[in-house]
Amino acid sequence: MLFTLVNHLTTDTLASLVGLGAELVLCATIVLILLARMFQLTQRIDSTWLAMIGTLLALMVLSPLTPWDVTRSPVEMVSIGELPQVELFTGMLVHDGFGVMVKTLLLVFLLLLFSLIKLTKAHGKADSPDFTTLLLGATIGMFLMISTNHVLIVFLAIEMASVPSYAMVAIRRGDRKGSEAALKYAVYGAGAAGVMLYGISLLCGLLNSAHLPTMAMRLSELTSAGLSGSQTVLLVMAALMILAGLAFKLSAVPFHQWCPDVFEGATAEVGAFLSVASKAAAVALLVRVALGLGDSVDPSLLATVRSFLAMLIGVVAMVTCTFGNLAAFAQTNMKRLLAYSTIAHAGYLMMAVPPMLALVGVDNAAASQCAGYLGLYLAVYLLMNLGAFAVVAFLRDTMGSEEIRDYAGMIHRSPSVAICLSILLVSLIGLPPLAGFVGKFAVFGGIAQGYLATGDTLLAVMLLVGCLNTAVSLFYYLRVVKVMTMDPIDDEAAPMLVGPGILQRSYLWCVTLPVLLLIIGWNWLNVWIQAATSGLFS
Amino acid sequence: MQTLLPYLPSLLAIAVLLPLGSFCAILLGAQWLGAKGKFAGTLATTAVLASTVLSFFSAGIWFTAHPAGAVDHAAHEVPPVITGHGYTLATLAGTNVGINYYIDALTIVMFCLVTFIATCIHFYSTSYMHDELDDVVDQEALLEDGESLHRPGRYARFFQSLSLFCFSMLGLVLSGNYLMTFVFWELVGLCSWFLIGFYVERTTASTAANKAFIVNRIGDFGMLVGMMALWGSLGTLNFGDIDQQQGIFSQVRGEENHYALKVPDGMVRLAAGRQIEALALHATEPLTTEQLAAKVNAEMPVWREANLGYGLLIIAGLGIFCGCVGKSAQFPLHVWLPDAMEGPTPVSALVHSATMVAAGVFLVARSYPIFLPEVLLVVACAGCITLLIGASIALVATDIKRVLAYSTISQLGYMMLALGCGGWAAGVMHLVTHACFKSLLFLGSGSVIHAVQTNEMPQMGGLWRKMPWTAGTMLVGCLAIAGIGIPSVFGLPIGLAGYYSKDLILEQVYAFRSENPLWGSFFFAAAAGGACLTAFYMFRMWFLTFWGEPRAAKRFDRAHESPRVMVVPLVLLAILAVCVAWPAFSWFGLPTLSRSIEQARPAGIWADMHGALWHITLPEESKGHTAAVTSPVGLIELGAALAGIALAALFYAWKVLDPEDVSRSFHPLYHTLYRKWYFDEIYQAVFVRGTMALAHCASLLDRLLIDRLVDGLARLGVGLARLSDLWLDRQGIDGLVNWFAEQTYRLGSALRTLQTGSLRQYVMLIVASTVAMFLLISFWTLALTG
DSSP states (O other): OHHHHHHHHHHHHHHHHHHTHHHHHHHHHHHHHHHHTTSHHHHTSOHHHHHHHHHHHHHHHHOSSSOEETTSSSOEEOOGGGOOOEEEGGGTEEEOHHHHHHHHHHHHHHHHHHHHHHHSSSSOTTTHHHHHHHHHHHHHHHHHHHTBOBHHHHHHHHHHHHHHHHHHHTOSTTOHHHHHHHHHHHHHHHHHHHHHHHHHHHHHHHHTOOBHHHHHHHHHHHHHHOOOHHHHHHHHHHHHHHHHHHHHHHTOTTSOTHHHHHHHHSOHHHHHHIIIIIHHHHHHHHHHHHHHHHOOSSGGGGHHHHHHHHHHHHHHHHHHHHHHHHHTTTOOBHHHHHHHHHHHHHHHHHHTHHHHHHHTTTOHHHHHHHHHHHHHHHHHHHHHHHHHHHHHHHHHHHHSOOBGGGGTTHHHHOHHHHHHHHHHHHHHHTOTTSHHHHHHHHHHHHHHHHHHHHOOHHHHHHHHHHHHHHHHHHHHHHHHHHHHHTSOOOTTSOOOSSOOOHHHHHHHHHHHHHHHHGGGSOHHHHHHHHHHHTTSOO | OGGGGGGHHHHHHHHHHHHHHHHHHHHHHGGGSSGGGHHHHHHHHHHHHHHHHHHHHHHHHHHHHSOTTOSOGGGTOOOOOEEEEEEEEEEETTEEEEEEEEESHHHHHHHHHHHHHHHHHHHHHHHHGGGGGSOEEEEEEEOTTSOEEEEOOOHHHHHHHHHHHHHHHHHHHHBOBHHHHHHHHHHHHHHHHHHHTTSTTSHHHHHHHHHHHHHHHHHHHHHHHHHHHHHHHHSOOBSSOBTTBOOHHHHHSOGGGTTOOOOOHHHHHHHTHHHHHHHHHHOSSOOOHHHHHHHHHHHHHHHHHTTTTHHHHHHHHHHHHHHHHHHTTOTTSTTHHHHGGGSOHHHHHIIIIISTTHHHHHHHHHTGGGOOHHHHHHHHHHHHHHHHHHHHHHTTOOBHHHHHHHHHHHHHHHHHHHHHTTOHHHHHHHHHHHHHHHHHHHHHHHHHHHHHSOOBGGGOOOGGGTOHHHHHHHHHHHHHHHTOEEEEETTEEEEOHHHHHHHHHHHHHHHHHHHSHHHHHHHHHHHHHHHHHHHHHHHHHHHHHHSSSOSOHHHHHHOOOOOHHHHHHHHHHHHHHHHTTOGGGGGGTOOOHHHHHHHHOOTTTTSOEEOSSSOOEEOOGGGGGSHHHHHHHHHHHHHHHHHHHHHHIIIIISOOSOHHHHHHHTHHHHHHHHTGGGHHHHHIIIIIHHHHHHHHHHHHHIIIIIIHHHHHHHHHHHHHHHHHIIIIIIIIIIHHHHHHHHHHHHHHHHHHTTOOOOHHHHHHHHHHHHHHHHHHHHHHHHHHHO
8 A cells, every 4th residue: 555655655656756857957056056156166157147047948848839748658758739628646746738838938037037137237147147046946946836736835925936036125235225125125025925925825725625626526516515604704704814915925915005115126137037927927826816716627616706706806906007007197206107018917917817717617628718818918028028128227227317307318328218118008008010909919819709709898898998998008118208308408417428238229129020020920929828728728 | 075965954044043153242232242342243243253164064955955057957956945944933824933043045146245245344444443453533524513422332233233234144045935035125224324313423324224224114115015926915924835825935936837927826816806795696596615616626727817816926026126126226216325424445345336226136136936027027127227327426436435436336227137037147247246345345435535535546556556455456356346357268268257257147137138139139238338438437446546647646645555464354355256157166166156046046037038918028138148149148248348348448547538628528417427317316306305395385284273272271180180189189189198197197196105115004905995994885885776
């Protein structure tokens, strides 16, 4: 008996390790970086390069087009559309196309971010090993968030992603603002984690399991038997508390207060990481948790749970989006403006989840398409937000200011930067023909598809609010463009003696051109993402 | 060499494309080509030199594979031709329209001719256009305040246009269908426009460029008509057969008909549309397509006998010729060529005498298989009139380049006359020899103009002492164009290039006269008289320029011999003008000019042609080479030339006769010639004024009727818009939008104050929000259920 169990565990673990290949490579990279600083010879190697190589290796091991199918023996590569959803490590994690897709986006983003760090001056060589280690560690946490299948892993992953983030915000020694921001971030994160843990314990206690599919099964048993009043209260309370934890990571209203302060205090590079990678992982986690609790073998049983979750997420999304856009209006600091823009975009990202929940059981193919639209939005958002933060970082290096009014006359001082930032901001608004339009159109298209299939008024309201928000966001993004192109150079503006160098400018163009040109041929990306998400609802 | 024959088209294509490459390089990279584009000249010259080498190499390949003189036309042997397909532009109704080529001895000869002369002229131009390297003060272009114009030099632009011209001209020669011909035809026209208008600030130059362009469009309109007639009836524009697809030539002169000209089936069918309809209608039972086609084929000989489709072929021929009239400056479209002399002199030498204007003659020669005798008679008439008009005006012109321009017109008339009388080889040969000596003469005149800074011959004189090389080479050119030669030495005629070709022309016209006395007599008188006039005006020019005492001392003192880079091309072309047509080359196994041309003679042009509508007979060319024709004609020609030279000497060298006196005595005639037969005035009055009057009427209609209507509508619209702007927009929509913007901004600012920055508050808010949300949900559910 014991032997069988041990044998079973061994084979399961060995097979699971392949599914965890990318994470293992990242871990190895961290170890390598830490070891490298111990020897005289290897000390000189800039750990950013090591991290980039590690990231590339991880990407290769992940193999986004033909990932490893661990159900086969021996393990072999299959095309992403045929990858089955499979549980790893006795159900702690799940390995599927959706996870591979989001992880790929994260790794690509990480590569771009490391290049950005090489091109800016904020994170110099002295801190480099620490910083890259933290960055990679947080990424591993996010990978776990993406592939979670167990409530404990949810909590552990969030903590694993958050704790390095706190440190990263504070990594610039002697920067009071950064330290303050990090402290706020950490305390706020601890508070949110506490609330979430309370919610988790309530839910697990009620459902007698922490394994998400098992929990869904118990829940369906409970609901079919009829819920008592106290059970309902408990369930709602637990769901709200777990959502509070997730909302903290997503910086969704009303758990967003940390976000502007942290973004202002952290460097733009860290801001880019928190704004893109953290959001991508959090929204993937939201999908996992919502679907894990709402999607069981017989979808009809959990309809009430799903509609409750959809309403909860939808309302929070709408509020977040509106609040972010409105609060961004009066900002004078570019990083704060981008923080609120991030909040608003988190709202748009969350808006992609309710149609998925609404479509489960009605039209599973359409539901997985909606997941694909979310992926498309993430891919586009990754590029344009990274570009915007990169501009902030470059300008901080050249003129030491992050105030919007100092950007005046940028079109004359550094036309490349002004043009790129204008394109990126207009893309963030989501105006055609830029890439932002593609993403936004896909997400709204998914909502419309859900509304047409189910007739849920929530979705219609969401569509309306989303469109209105797009119009509202026009104002504050274009204000920056106006300052850069039309306002005269202020005498008191921060001086820019030397503009961003050729490498920096070409980096900006490398990020901007895809945003500009994606509309010409975005189908390949869509095809890949749709293939990746096709197995999400089986 | 024979093994290289398959690569011939590629070699020639590279020769065509090299100048295009140079054009593109200069166009795109002018600023990198040295100061003021100094290396543009080198680049263009290198490109065209490479083309020349390739062309002569191709000629070597060709004449090794097909020795000149090996094709016996008396035995009705078909000339060797290479046709092929390069690139399909479009497939229309199953036929390809594309880039293809047609290579025969004529193509080869034209390639060598064009590239060689172009190379000489490129070298010459590098020195002649030297002024353009620096800023130029154009004395002839006056600004509004009377100052001379200062402008940057345009050295690079000159060579850029010249390269484009070389590309277009070579493409024209190589092209294997009418469409491609037309494209290159227009391209050479465009280059001509660029180059005539090179000194664009001079009103005369820009007007001349426009005139040339517009007059050529008239001819091109006719050419389009001809092409449409061919396309509509034959369904192809290809000259030769390509990949089993019959070209125009083999449809008109089919092998089954022993290459005799017959109206092609397609044209008969098109012309007999009504009869075919009747056939279909009168059938007792409905016919299938095949049955109808069989019936039509059965009827075909009858219809052909009734000359159905003959008119269509005439239209096609006349249409093509119409284009040639424009390009080759034939009467009545000859008016543009003299004005085209406003361009730089090397351009006049290359474009407006040796190559482009000869393209019309080339196209007539190329299209010869489809020309009916009636069409050829029109060609001959046009040529004859042009020859006389050109020669007569040249008698009194005082501008040295205009004398040469009118002489060009006259010589082109000769070529057309020869072609029109059935003298295919004679016309083509004159094209080649004329290109040699006329480019020589133009370059010589350029050298003179460069030295004395004027075009007016009355201000020259005695220049041979200052510039002996120029004078000598120009004398050779004059002798060549006059056609000096001895009819028979050791059984072979010996003379300068012009002698052979002019002799051939006169012989052919003589033979034509024996078949058609009425037309022929007139033509022969014109040709012989023209020969006399040619000699006269050429030597008048030479004497006025180089002989006697200098008439403008200041200019004479400044004059100097041109630099070597200008003299060497002159000498090269002079050698060519002397010996290009010598038959003696065959002793050394080289292809002679006449034999090379003879080899290209299209299939079927070896028998007499008879007109079906008019009674004319075009004698085949060998009839002119009998002793009964050659001996009188040779003497007449030599006599005419010598008489012309003697007369010129009497007037201008020995001063026995006073030109002033003669012009006063024949004042009306002199004045008519001096005003160029009033062609410009007549055209101005009839066409330009007529068009202007028509345009004026149209503009009146426009302004009085249509404009008022449109204005009224617009005013109405503006009024309405203003009304709606005032009420709807400003008050309603703007107010709403502004209100909304204000409110959102205020809300945004209010939300900003929520962010206090106090950590304690934040953590409190986590719990507070969760509880608040729970309460909200509870109340909502309660409200919904209760």
